[in-house]
Amino acid sequence: MNAVWPRARGGAPAGARMKTRCEDFRVCELPAVEPSGSGEHLWLHVEKTGMTTRDAAVALAGACVVPEHAVGYAGMKDKRAVTRQWFSVHTAADEAPALARPGLRLLAATRHQRKLRRGELAGNAFRLRLDGVEGTGWEAALATARDAGVPNYFGPQRFGSDNLRNAVAWLGQRRRQRVPAFRRGLYLSVLRSYLFNEVLGARVADGSWQRPLAGDVLLPPAMLGDAAEPAPTGPLWGRGRSPVEAEAAALEQAALAPHGELCEGLEHAGLSQERRSLVLRAPDLSWSRDGDAVTLAFSLPAGCYATVLLAEAFDLREPDRDAA
Structure with a gap:
Protein backbone atom coordinates (compact mmCIF):
# COMPACT_ATOMS: atom_id res chain seq x y z
CA MET A 1 0.00 0.00 0.00
CA ASN A 2 1.22 3.47 -0.85
CA ALA A 3 2.14 5.54 2.21
CA VAL A 4 3.41 8.61 0.34
CA TRP A 5 1.12 11.58 -0.22
CA PRO A 6 1.47 14.82 -2.22
CA ARG A 7 3.01 17.92 -0.72
CA ALA A 8 1.13 21.18 -0.89
CA ARG A 9 3.83 23.15 -2.65
CA GLY A 10 5.85 20.59 -4.59
CA GLY A 11 9.26 19.29 -3.59
CA ALA A 12 11.18 20.65 -0.62
CA PRO A 13 13.73 23.29 -1.66
CA ALA A 14 16.50 22.06 0.67
CA GLY A 15 17.86 18.92 2.29
CA ALA A 16 18.88 18.35 5.91
CA ARG A 17 19.76 15.66 8.43
CA MET A 18 17.48 15.25 11.44
CA LYS A 19 17.97 13.34 14.69
CA THR A 20 21.70 12.85 14.21
CA ARG A 21 21.70 12.70 18.03
CA CYS A 22 18.83 12.28 20.44
CA GLU A 23 19.66 15.73 21.81
CA ASP A 24 18.87 17.26 18.41
CA PHE A 25 15.15 16.50 18.80
CA ARG A 26 13.60 17.77 22.03
CA VAL A 27 9.91 17.57 22.86
CA CYS A 28 8.11 18.84 25.94
CA GLU A 29 4.51 17.81 26.48
CA LEU A 30 2.02 20.62 27.13
CA PRO A 31 -0.43 19.09 29.62
CA ALA A 32 -4.18 19.60 29.53
CA GLU A 120 -5.31 14.17 27.26
CA LEU A 121 -2.78 16.86 26.37
CA ALA A 122 -2.92 20.35 24.93
CA GLY A 123 0.00 19.87 22.56
CA ASN A 124 3.78 19.59 22.38
CA ALA A 125 6.60 22.14 22.32
CA PHE A 126 9.54 21.30 20.05
CA ARG A 127 13.15 22.45 19.84
CA LEU A 128 14.95 20.78 16.95
CA ARG A 129 18.37 21.01 15.38
CA LEU A 130 18.90 20.10 11.73
CA ASP A 131 22.40 19.77 10.31
CA GLY A 132 23.88 19.32 6.88
CA VAL A 133 21.42 21.85 5.45
CA GLU A 134 21.88 22.12 1.69
CA GLY A 135 20.00 24.30 -0.77
CA THR A 136 18.24 27.63 -0.78
CA GLY A 137 14.66 28.72 -0.42
CA TRP A 138 14.04 26.90 2.83
CA GLU A 139 13.53 30.10 4.83
CA ALA A 140 10.80 31.27 2.47
CA ALA A 141 9.23 27.82 2.64
CA LEU A 142 9.27 27.89 6.44
CA ALA A 143 7.70 31.35 6.47
CA THR A 144 4.92 30.12 4.17
CA ALA A 145 4.38 27.06 6.36
CA ARG A 146 4.17 29.30 9.44
CA ASP A 147 1.80 31.81 7.90
CA ALA A 148 -0.40 29.62 5.69
CA GLY A 149 -0.09 26.18 7.28
CA VAL A 150 0.70 22.76 5.83
CA PRO A 151 -1.38 19.63 5.19
CA ASN A 152 -1.98 17.97 8.56
CA TYR A 153 -0.84 14.48 7.55
CA PHE A 154 -0.09 11.77 10.06
CA GLY A 155 3.69 11.50 9.86
CA PRO A 156 5.92 8.56 8.96
CA GLN A 157 6.44 7.75 12.65
CA ARG A 158 2.81 6.64 12.82
CA PHE A 159 3.39 4.01 10.14
CA GLY A 160 6.89 2.85 11.09
CA SER A 161 8.62 0.39 8.77
CA ASP A 162 5.99 -2.37 8.83
CA ASN A 163 3.09 -1.09 10.93
CA LEU A 164 0.77 -0.44 7.99
CA ARG A 165 1.40 -3.79 6.33
CA ASN A 166 1.03 -5.62 9.65
CA ALA A 167 -2.15 -3.70 10.50
CA VAL A 168 -3.80 -4.60 7.20
CA ALA A 169 -2.81 -8.26 7.61
CA TRP A 170 -4.16 -8.33 11.18
CA LEU A 171 -7.45 -6.73 10.17
CA GLY A 172 -8.04 -9.48 7.64
CA GLN A 173 -7.66 -12.24 10.23
CA ARG A 174 -8.44 -10.46 13.51
CA ARG A 175 -11.08 -13.01 14.50
CA ARG A 176 -8.45 -15.75 14.38
CA GLN A 177 -5.36 -13.81 15.45
CA ARG A 178 -5.47 -12.29 18.91
CA VAL A 179 -2.90 -9.61 19.69
CA PRO A 180 -2.13 -7.70 22.92
CA ALA A 181 -4.33 -4.67 23.62
CA PHE A 182 -1.44 -2.28 22.96
CA ARG A 183 -0.80 -3.83 19.54
CA ARG A 184 -4.50 -3.82 18.66
CA GLY A 185 -4.78 -0.13 19.53
CA LEU A 186 -1.68 0.64 17.46
CA TYR A 187 -3.03 -1.19 14.42
CA LEU A 188 -6.39 0.56 14.60
CA SER A 189 -4.66 3.96 14.89
CA VAL A 190 -2.44 3.17 11.91
CA LEU A 191 -5.41 2.20 9.74
CA ARG A 192 -7.41 5.29 10.72
CA SER A 193 -4.38 7.47 10.01
CA TYR A 194 -3.88 5.90 6.60
CA LEU A 195 -7.49 6.55 5.56
CA PHE A 196 -7.30 10.15 6.81
CA ASN A 197 -4.11 10.70 4.81
CA GLU A 198 -5.78 9.25 1.71
CA VAL A 199 -8.59 11.82 1.98
CA LEU A 200 -6.17 14.66 2.75
CA GLY A 201 -3.93 13.62 -0.15
CA ALA A 202 -6.92 13.87 -2.49
CA ARG A 203 -7.69 17.36 -1.16
CA VAL A 204 -4.06 18.42 -1.61
CA ALA A 205 -4.09 17.07 -5.17
CA ASP A 206 -7.15 19.12 -6.13
CA GLY A 207 -6.07 22.20 -4.16
CA SER A 208 -8.93 22.17 -1.64
CA TRP A 209 -7.10 21.18 1.56
CA GLN A 210 -7.33 24.75 2.91
CA ARG A 211 -10.47 25.78 1.04
CA PRO A 212 -13.85 24.70 2.43
CA LEU A 213 -16.02 22.79 0.00
CA ALA A 214 -19.80 22.65 -0.02
CA GLY A 215 -20.86 20.27 2.75
CA ASP A 216 -17.57 20.42 4.68
CA VAL A 217 -17.37 20.11 8.46
CA LEU A 218 -15.21 23.00 9.64
CA LEU A 219 -13.01 23.34 12.70
CA PRO A 220 -13.63 26.74 14.33
CA PRO A 221 -10.74 29.25 14.56
CA ALA A 222 -10.82 29.01 18.36
CA MET A 223 -9.51 25.44 18.07
CA LEU A 224 -6.71 26.44 15.68
CA GLY A 225 -4.61 28.76 17.82
CA ASP A 226 -4.09 32.09 16.09
CA ALA A 227 -5.92 31.09 12.91
CA ALA A 228 -8.31 33.67 11.51
CA GLU A 229 -10.18 31.22 9.26
CA PRO A 230 -11.91 27.92 10.04
CA ALA A 231 -10.25 24.79 8.65
CA PRO A 232 -11.82 21.90 6.72
CA THR A 233 -11.69 18.51 8.44
CA GLY A 234 -11.20 14.94 7.32
CA PRO A 235 -12.46 11.64 8.73
CA LEU A 236 -11.03 9.50 11.49
CA TRP A 237 -13.06 6.52 10.39
CA GLY A 238 -15.43 4.49 12.53
CA ARG A 239 -19.07 3.77 13.17
CA GLY A 240 -21.76 6.32 12.44
CA ARG A 241 -22.97 8.41 9.55
CA SER A 242 -20.44 10.75 8.01
CA PRO A 243 -21.41 14.37 8.75
CA VAL A 244 -20.08 15.75 5.45
CA GLU A 245 -22.39 16.38 2.53
CA ALA A 246 -22.46 17.47 -1.10
CA GLU A 247 -19.07 18.14 -2.75
CA ALA A 248 -17.03 17.29 0.35
CA ALA A 249 -18.83 13.97 0.75
CA ALA A 250 -18.28 13.05 -2.90
CA LEU A 251 -14.55 13.67 -2.59
CA GLU A 252 -14.24 11.64 0.62
CA GLN A 253 -16.25 8.77 -0.84
CA ALA A 254 -14.05 8.69 -3.94
CA ALA A 255 -10.85 8.69 -1.87
CA LEU A 256 -12.10 5.90 0.43
CA ALA A 257 -13.80 3.76 -2.23
CA PRO A 258 -10.71 1.54 -2.80
CA HIS A 259 -10.51 0.88 0.96
CA GLY A 260 -13.95 -0.48 1.76
CA GLU A 261 -12.56 -3.42 3.73
CA LEU A 262 -10.50 -1.13 5.95
CA CYS A 263 -13.50 1.13 6.63
CA GLU A 264 -15.69 -1.86 7.46
CA GLY A 265 -13.03 -3.33 9.73
CA LEU A 266 -12.72 -0.09 11.72
CA GLU A 267 -16.49 0.07 12.11
CA HIS A 268 -16.61 -3.52 13.38
CA ALA A 269 -13.79 -2.73 15.82
CA GLY A 270 -16.17 -0.39 17.63
CA LEU A 271 -14.55 2.95 16.81
CA SER A 272 -16.81 5.98 16.35
CA GLN A 273 -16.27 8.55 13.62
CA GLU A 274 -14.33 11.68 14.53
CA ARG A 275 -12.94 14.61 12.57
CA ARG A 276 -9.41 16.05 12.33
CA SER A 277 -8.25 19.33 10.84
CA LEU A 278 -6.82 19.10 7.32
CA VAL A 279 -4.63 22.13 8.07
CA LEU A 280 -1.68 22.24 10.49
CA ARG A 281 -0.59 25.68 11.67
CA ALA A 282 2.43 26.69 13.78
CA PRO A 283 2.18 30.47 14.22
CA ASP A 284 5.02 30.53 16.79
CA LEU A 285 7.55 28.86 14.47
CA SER A 286 10.98 30.50 14.69
CA TRP A 287 14.44 29.50 13.49
CA SER A 288 18.10 30.51 13.46
CA ARG A 289 21.06 29.36 11.37
CA ASP A 290 24.63 28.59 12.40
CA GLY A 291 26.73 27.41 9.47
CA ASP A 292 25.02 24.38 7.94
CA ALA A 293 22.83 23.84 11.04
CA VAL A 294 19.36 25.25 11.67
CA THR A 295 17.66 25.36 15.08
CA LEU A 296 13.86 25.58 15.12
CA ALA A 297 11.35 26.12 17.92
CA PHE A 298 7.56 25.80 17.73
CA SER A 299 4.54 24.18 19.33
CA LEU A 300 1.89 21.96 17.74
CA PRO A 301 -1.52 20.68 18.78
CA ALA A 302 -1.80 17.16 20.17
CA GLY A 303 -1.52 14.46 17.53
CA CYS A 304 0.35 16.61 15.00
CA TYR A 305 3.82 15.91 13.63
CA ALA A 306 6.91 18.10 13.53
CA THR A 307 8.25 16.13 10.56
CA VAL A 308 5.13 17.00 8.56
CA LEU A 309 5.63 20.71 9.21
CA LEU A 310 9.32 20.60 8.26
CA ALA A 311 8.82 18.43 5.17
CA GLU A 312 7.46 21.42 3.24
CA ALA A 313 10.90 23.08 3.55
CA PHE A 314 13.37 20.19 3.92
CA ASP A 315 13.90 16.77 2.44
CA LEU A 316 14.69 15.18 5.81
CA ARG A 317 17.21 12.38 6.18
CA GLU A 318 16.96 10.38 9.40
CA PRO A 319 19.19 7.64 10.87
CA ASP A 320 16.04 5.56 11.46
CA ARG A 321 12.28 5.93 11.70
CA ASP A 322 11.32 3.93 14.73
CA ALA A 323 7.67 4.26 15.67
CA ALA A 324 7.07 5.75 19.10
Whole structure:
Protein backbone atom coordinates (compact mmCIF):
# COMPACT_ATOMS: atom_id res chain seq x y z
CA MET A 1 0.00 0.00 0.00
CA ASN A 2 1.22 3.47 -0.85
CA ALA A 3 2.14 5.54 2.21
CA VAL A 4 3.41 8.61 0.34
CA TRP A 5 1.12 11.58 -0.22
CA PRO A 6 1.47 14.82 -2.22
CA ARG A 7 3.01 17.92 -0.72
CA ALA A 8 1.13 21.18 -0.89
CA ARG A 9 3.83 23.15 -2.65
CA GLY A 10 5.85 20.59 -4.59
CA GLY A 11 9.26 19.29 -3.59
CA ALA A 12 11.18 20.65 -0.62
CA PRO A 13 13.73 23.29 -1.66
CA ALA A 14 16.50 22.06 0.67
CA GLY A 15 17.86 18.92 2.29
CA ALA A 16 18.88 18.35 5.91
CA ARG A 17 19.76 15.66 8.43
CA MET A 18 17.48 15.25 11.44
CA LYS A 19 17.97 13.34 14.69
CA THR A 20 21.70 12.85 14.21
CA ARG A 21 21.70 12.70 18.03
CA CYS A 22 18.83 12.28 20.44
CA GLU A 23 19.66 15.73 21.81
CA ASP A 24 18.87 17.26 18.41
CA PHE A 25 15.15 16.50 18.80
CA ARG A 26 13.60 17.77 22.03
CA VAL A 27 9.91 17.57 22.86
CA CYS A 28 8.11 18.84 25.94
CA GLU A 29 4.51 17.81 26.48
CA LEU A 30 2.02 20.62 27.13
CA PRO A 31 -0.43 19.09 29.62
CA ALA A 32 -4.18 19.60 29.53
CA VAL A 33 -4.64 18.52 33.16
CA GLU A 34 -3.16 20.03 36.32
CA PRO A 35 -2.65 17.32 38.98
CA SER A 36 -4.47 18.13 42.22
CA GLY A 37 -1.72 16.89 44.53
CA SER A 38 -3.83 14.15 46.11
CA GLY A 39 -5.50 10.95 44.97
CA GLU A 40 -4.83 7.27 44.34
CA HIS A 41 -2.75 7.80 41.18
CA LEU A 42 0.92 8.80 41.34
CA TRP A 43 1.73 11.23 38.52
CA LEU A 44 5.36 11.31 37.37
CA HIS A 45 6.97 13.92 35.12
CA VAL A 46 9.72 12.03 33.32
CA GLU A 47 12.47 12.82 30.83
CA LYS A 48 13.35 9.92 28.54
CA THR A 49 16.22 9.70 26.08
CA GLY A 50 16.52 7.15 23.28
CA MET A 51 13.55 5.00 24.27
CA THR A 52 9.93 4.61 23.26
CA THR A 53 7.03 5.75 25.41
CA ARG A 54 6.02 2.10 25.77
CA ASP A 55 9.51 1.21 27.05
CA ALA A 56 9.28 4.02 29.60
CA ALA A 57 5.83 2.84 30.72
CA VAL A 58 7.11 -0.72 31.18
CA ALA A 59 10.10 0.57 33.17
CA LEU A 60 7.84 2.65 35.42
CA ALA A 61 5.52 -0.30 35.97
CA GLY A 62 8.49 -2.41 37.02
CA ALA A 63 9.86 0.27 39.34
CA CYS A 64 6.45 0.68 41.00
CA VAL A 65 5.75 -3.09 41.03
CA VAL A 66 2.43 -2.75 39.20
CA PRO A 67 1.13 -4.27 35.94
CA GLU A 68 1.67 -2.26 32.76
CA HIS A 69 -2.04 -1.48 32.43
CA ALA A 70 -1.81 0.50 35.71
CA VAL A 71 0.38 3.07 33.92
CA GLY A 72 -1.22 5.86 31.89
CA TYR A 73 0.17 8.47 29.50
CA ALA A 74 -1.34 11.04 27.17
CA GLY A 75 0.62 10.38 23.99
CA MET A 76 3.44 8.53 22.27
CA LYS A 77 6.72 10.38 21.90
CA ASP A 78 9.62 9.81 19.53
CA LYS A 79 12.26 7.23 20.41
CA ARG A 80 15.29 8.99 18.95
CA ALA A 81 14.78 12.15 20.98
CA VAL A 82 14.88 13.74 24.42
CA THR A 83 11.26 14.04 25.51
CA ARG A 84 9.46 15.15 28.64
CA GLN A 85 6.00 13.85 29.45
CA TRP A 86 3.70 12.85 32.30
CA PHE A 87 2.84 9.30 33.33
CA SER A 88 0.32 8.16 35.92
CA VAL A 89 0.72 5.02 38.03
CA HIS A 90 -2.11 3.47 40.04
CA THR A 91 -0.24 2.74 43.26
CA ALA A 92 -0.60 3.34 46.98
CA ALA A 93 3.15 3.94 47.38
CA ASP A 94 3.87 7.20 49.15
CA GLU A 95 7.20 7.86 47.46
CA ALA A 96 8.21 8.14 43.83
CA PRO A 97 10.16 5.12 42.56
CA ALA A 98 13.90 5.03 42.05
CA LEU A 99 14.55 4.85 38.30
CA ALA A 100 17.63 2.77 37.59
CA ARG A 101 17.21 2.50 33.83
CA PRO A 102 19.64 4.63 31.77
CA GLY A 103 17.85 7.25 29.71
CA LEU A 104 14.98 7.67 32.17
CA ARG A 105 15.01 10.56 34.64
CA LEU A 106 12.36 11.63 37.14
CA LEU A 107 11.68 15.38 37.10
CA ALA A 108 8.71 15.71 39.46
CA ALA A 109 6.12 13.62 41.28
CA THR A 110 2.65 14.42 42.57
CA ARG A 111 -0.74 12.73 42.87
CA HIS A 112 -4.15 12.96 41.22
CA GLN A 113 -7.56 11.35 41.56
CA ARG A 114 -7.50 9.48 38.27
CA LYS A 115 -5.42 7.91 35.53
CA LEU A 116 -3.90 9.99 32.74
CA ARG A 117 -5.77 9.12 29.54
CA ARG A 118 -4.56 8.90 25.94
CA GLY A 119 -5.05 12.14 24.06
CA GLU A 120 -5.31 14.17 27.26
CA LEU A 121 -2.78 16.86 26.37
CA ALA A 122 -2.92 20.35 24.93
CA GLY A 123 0.00 19.87 22.56
CA ASN A 124 3.78 19.59 22.38
CA ALA A 125 6.60 22.14 22.32
CA PHE A 126 9.54 21.30 20.05
CA ARG A 127 13.15 22.45 19.84
CA LEU A 128 14.95 20.78 16.95
CA ARG A 129 18.37 21.01 15.38
CA LEU A 130 18.90 20.10 11.73
CA ASP A 131 22.40 19.77 10.31
CA GLY A 132 23.88 19.32 6.88
CA VAL A 133 21.42 21.85 5.45
CA GLU A 134 21.88 22.12 1.69
CA GLY A 135 20.00 24.30 -0.77
CA THR A 136 18.24 27.63 -0.78
CA GLY A 137 14.66 28.72 -0.42
CA TRP A 138 14.04 26.90 2.83
CA GLU A 139 13.53 30.10 4.83
CA ALA A 140 10.80 31.27 2.47
CA ALA A 141 9.23 27.82 2.64
CA LEU A 142 9.27 27.89 6.44
CA ALA A 143 7.70 31.35 6.47
CA THR A 144 4.92 30.12 4.17
CA ALA A 145 4.38 27.06 6.36
CA ARG A 146 4.17 29.30 9.44
CA ASP A 147 1.80 31.81 7.90
CA ALA A 148 -0.40 29.62 5.69
CA GLY A 149 -0.09 26.18 7.28
CA VAL A 150 0.70 22.76 5.83
CA PRO A 151 -1.38 19.63 5.19
CA ASN A 152 -1.98 17.97 8.56
CA TYR A 153 -0.84 14.48 7.55
CA PHE A 154 -0.09 11.77 10.06
CA GLY A 155 3.69 11.50 9.86
CA PRO A 156 5.92 8.56 8.96
CA GLN A 157 6.44 7.75 12.65
CA ARG A 158 2.81 6.64 12.82
CA PHE A 159 3.39 4.01 10.14
CA GLY A 160 6.89 2.85 11.09
CA SER A 161 8.62 0.39 8.77
CA ASP A 162 5.99 -2.37 8.83
CA ASN A 163 3.09 -1.09 10.93
CA LEU A 164 0.77 -0.44 7.99
CA ARG A 165 1.40 -3.79 6.33
CA ASN A 166 1.03 -5.62 9.65
CA ALA A 167 -2.15 -3.70 10.50
CA VAL A 168 -3.80 -4.60 7.20
CA ALA A 169 -2.81 -8.26 7.61
CA TRP A 170 -4.16 -8.33 11.18
CA LEU A 171 -7.45 -6.73 10.17
CA GLY A 172 -8.04 -9.48 7.64
CA GLN A 173 -7.66 -12.24 10.23
CA ARG A 174 -8.44 -10.46 13.51
CA ARG A 175 -11.08 -13.01 14.50
CA ARG A 176 -8.45 -15.75 14.38
CA GLN A 177 -5.36 -13.81 15.45
CA ARG A 178 -5.47 -12.29 18.91
CA VAL A 179 -2.90 -9.61 19.69
CA PRO A 180 -2.13 -7.70 22.92
CA ALA A 181 -4.33 -4.67 23.62
CA PHE A 182 -1.44 -2.28 22.96
CA ARG A 183 -0.80 -3.83 19.54
CA ARG A 184 -4.50 -3.82 18.66
CA GLY A 185 -4.78 -0.13 19.53
CA LEU A 186 -1.68 0.64 17.46
CA TYR A 187 -3.03 -1.19 14.42
CA LEU A 188 -6.39 0.56 14.60
CA SER A 189 -4.66 3.96 14.89
CA VAL A 190 -2.44 3.17 11.91
CA LEU A 191 -5.41 2.20 9.74
CA ARG A 192 -7.41 5.29 10.72
CA SER A 193 -4.38 7.47 10.01
CA TYR A 194 -3.88 5.90 6.60
CA LEU A 195 -7.49 6.55 5.56
CA PHE A 196 -7.30 10.15 6.81
CA ASN A 197 -4.11 10.70 4.81
CA GLU A 198 -5.78 9.25 1.71
CA VAL A 199 -8.59 11.82 1.98
CA LEU A 200 -6.17 14.66 2.75
CA GLY A 201 -3.93 13.62 -0.15
CA ALA A 202 -6.92 13.87 -2.49
CA ARG A 203 -7.69 17.36 -1.16
CA VAL A 204 -4.06 18.42 -1.61
CA ALA A 205 -4.09 17.07 -5.17
CA ASP A 206 -7.15 19.12 -6.13
CA GLY A 207 -6.07 22.20 -4.16
CA SER A 208 -8.93 22.17 -1.64
CA TRP A 209 -7.10 21.18 1.56
CA GLN A 210 -7.33 24.75 2.91
CA ARG A 211 -10.47 25.78 1.04
CA PRO A 212 -13.85 24.70 2.43
CA LEU A 213 -16.02 22.79 0.00
CA ALA A 214 -19.80 22.65 -0.02
CA GLY A 215 -20.86 20.27 2.75
CA ASP A 216 -17.57 20.42 4.68
CA VAL A 217 -17.37 20.11 8.46
CA LEU A 218 -15.21 23.00 9.64
CA LEU A 219 -13.01 23.34 12.70
CA PRO A 220 -13.63 26.74 14.33
CA PRO A 221 -10.74 29.25 14.56
CA ALA A 222 -10.82 29.01 18.36
CA MET A 223 -9.51 25.44 18.07
CA LEU A 224 -6.71 26.44 15.68
CA GLY A 225 -4.61 28.76 17.82
CA ASP A 226 -4.09 32.09 16.09
CA ALA A 227 -5.92 31.09 12.91
CA ALA A 228 -8.31 33.67 11.51
CA GLU A 229 -10.18 31.22 9.26
CA PRO A 230 -11.91 27.92 10.04
CA ALA A 231 -10.25 24.79 8.65
CA PRO A 232 -11.82 21.90 6.72
CA THR A 233 -11.69 18.51 8.44
CA GLY A 234 -11.20 14.94 7.32
CA PRO A 235 -12.46 11.64 8.73
CA LEU A 236 -11.03 9.50 11.49
CA TRP A 237 -13.06 6.52 10.39
CA GLY A 238 -15.43 4.49 12.53
CA ARG A 239 -19.07 3.77 13.17
CA GLY A 240 -21.76 6.32 12.44
CA ARG A 241 -22.97 8.41 9.55
CA SER A 242 -20.44 10.75 8.01
CA PRO A 243 -21.41 14.37 8.75
CA VAL A 244 -20.08 15.75 5.45
CA GLU A 245 -22.39 16.38 2.53
CA ALA A 246 -22.46 17.47 -1.10
CA GLU A 247 -19.07 18.14 -2.75
CA ALA A 248 -17.03 17.29 0.35
CA ALA A 249 -18.83 13.97 0.75
CA ALA A 250 -18.28 13.05 -2.90
CA LEU A 251 -14.55 13.67 -2.59
CA GLU A 252 -14.24 11.64 0.62
CA GLN A 253 -16.25 8.77 -0.84
CA ALA A 254 -14.05 8.69 -3.94
CA ALA A 255 -10.85 8.69 -1.87
CA LEU A 256 -12.10 5.90 0.43
CA ALA A 257 -13.80 3.76 -2.23
CA PRO A 258 -10.71 1.54 -2.80
CA HIS A 259 -10.51 0.88 0.96
CA GLY A 260 -13.95 -0.48 1.76
CA GLU A 261 -12.56 -3.42 3.73
CA LEU A 262 -10.50 -1.13 5.95
CA CYS A 263 -13.50 1.13 6.63
CA GLU A 264 -15.69 -1.86 7.46
CA GLY A 265 -13.03 -3.33 9.73
CA LEU A 266 -12.72 -0.09 11.72
CA GLU A 267 -16.49 0.07 12.11
CA HIS A 268 -16.61 -3.52 13.38
CA ALA A 269 -13.79 -2.73 15.82
CA GLY A 270 -16.17 -0.39 17.63
CA LEU A 271 -14.55 2.95 16.81
CA SER A 272 -16.81 5.98 16.35
CA GLN A 273 -16.27 8.55 13.62
CA GLU A 274 -14.33 11.68 14.53
CA ARG A 275 -12.94 14.61 12.57
CA ARG A 276 -9.41 16.05 12.33
CA SER A 277 -8.25 19.33 10.84
CA LEU A 278 -6.82 19.10 7.32
CA VAL A 279 -4.63 22.13 8.07
CA LEU A 280 -1.68 22.24 10.49
CA ARG A 281 -0.59 25.68 11.67
CA ALA A 282 2.43 26.69 13.78
CA PRO A 283 2.18 30.47 14.22
CA ASP A 284 5.02 30.53 16.79
CA LEU A 285 7.55 28.86 14.47
CA SER A 286 10.98 30.50 14.69
CA TRP A 287 14.44 29.50 13.49
CA SER A 288 18.10 30.51 13.46
CA ARG A 289 21.06 29.36 11.37
CA ASP A 290 24.63 28.59 12.40
CA GLY A 291 26.73 27.41 9.47
CA ASP A 292 25.02 24.38 7.94
CA ALA A 293 22.83 23.84 11.04
CA VAL A 294 19.36 25.25 11.67
CA THR A 295 17.66 25.36 15.08
CA LEU A 296 13.86 25.58 15.12
CA ALA A 297 11.35 26.12 17.92
CA PHE A 298 7.56 25.80 17.73
CA SER A 299 4.54 24.18 19.33
CA LEU A 300 1.89 21.96 17.74
CA PRO A 301 -1.52 20.68 18.78
CA ALA A 302 -1.80 17.16 20.17
CA GLY A 303 -1.52 14.46 17.53
CA CYS A 304 0.35 16.61 15.00
CA TYR A 305 3.82 15.91 13.63
CA ALA A 306 6.91 18.10 13.53
CA THR A 307 8.25 16.13 10.56
CA VAL A 308 5.13 17.00 8.56
CA LEU A 309 5.63 20.71 9.21
CA LEU A 310 9.32 20.60 8.26
CA ALA A 311 8.82 18.43 5.17
CA GLU A 312 7.46 21.42 3.24
CA ALA A 313 10.90 23.08 3.55
CA PHE A 314 13.37 20.19 3.92
CA ASP A 315 13.90 16.77 2.44
CA LEU A 316 14.69 15.18 5.81
CA ARG A 317 17.21 12.38 6.18
CA GLU A 318 16.96 10.38 9.40
CA PRO A 319 19.19 7.64 10.87
CA ASP A 320 16.04 5.56 11.46
CA ARG A 321 12.28 5.93 11.70
CA ASP A 322 11.32 3.93 14.73
CA ALA A 323 7.67 4.26 15.67
CA ALA A 324 7.07 5.75 19.10
